[in-house]
Amino acid sequence: MKTGGANLHRPWPVLSGLLAQRGWTTHKHRPGALRSRARYARPAVASLVIIEDDLRVRTALTRALEQRGHVVMQADSAMSGLQLVVNHKPEVIVLDLGLPDLDGAELLRMLRPVSDAIVIVATARVSEEEIVRTLDAGADDYLTKPFSPDQLDARIRAALRRLGGTAERTQDVVVGGLRINARTREASLDGRPLELARKEFDLLHYLARHEGQVVSKKTLLAEVWHQPFFTTDKTVDVHVSWLRRKLGETADRPRYLQSVRGVGIRVVTPSDN
DSSP: OOOOOGGGSSSSSHHHHHHHHHOOOOOOOOHHHHHHHTTTTOOOOOOOEEEOHHHHHHHHHHHHHHHOEEEEEESHHHHHHHHHHHHHOEEEEEEESSOSSSSSHHHHHHHHTTTOEEEEEEESSOHHHHHHHHHTTTTTEEESHHHHHHHHHHHHHHHOOOOOOOOHHOOOEEEEEEEEEEETTTEETTEOOOOOOOHHHHHHHHHHHTOOBBOHHHHHIIIIIIIIOOOOHHHHHHHHHHHHHHHHHHSOOOOEEEETTEEEEEEEOOTTT
């Protein structure tokens, strides 16, 4: 892993300039003010792996995110990034698509079987087709350049909030006989393990965390699929149908998953529990 340690000590204006040359933007901080923020840095929000082939961009992003409290590891190629993810199990992966040894979209498909980390794609590719393809391949969020480190940090924190904080993610979500652990991505019903696909798990976990609340399909598309503008309501309907089958219920005789016509879906404790 290349750390680029010497570059981390360059003056912030130089780093900002390097980001700008590559189409990134930064907020205008005085170097002294930035150092002051680091002195009172909050505890680490997440462990991250940045997979980016450009050393200058990678180093600048690393410094910016570390200033905001994250623990950051770096990789300059797809294969070195994959090795870091397998060995260190980060909570978040920031992935560039234009890597020298393998397209980032192909790496994403390789990452999903070995990691449940949040994947935020950060790239200059802006076509709607590319965005949809990458999200469908398993990315959790998609940022197009230019954007600021503050915006990336906000996306990271928002994704972590959707899963719950670090302490919360170590605790099971329990609704009746349903038990869900976001950290291990395991779910069980009455002590029996449930075999759930990735989005089935994400959907069930989100609804269970909001037990009793009716959640609209638009909200689910935004919070679970992260693509409110590109997916139809049928996507939610299909996944709810699959979940019902695995929970041993039907739309006519629901137990955990209740549909409220014209409003949305909620998870409840069955009356027989």
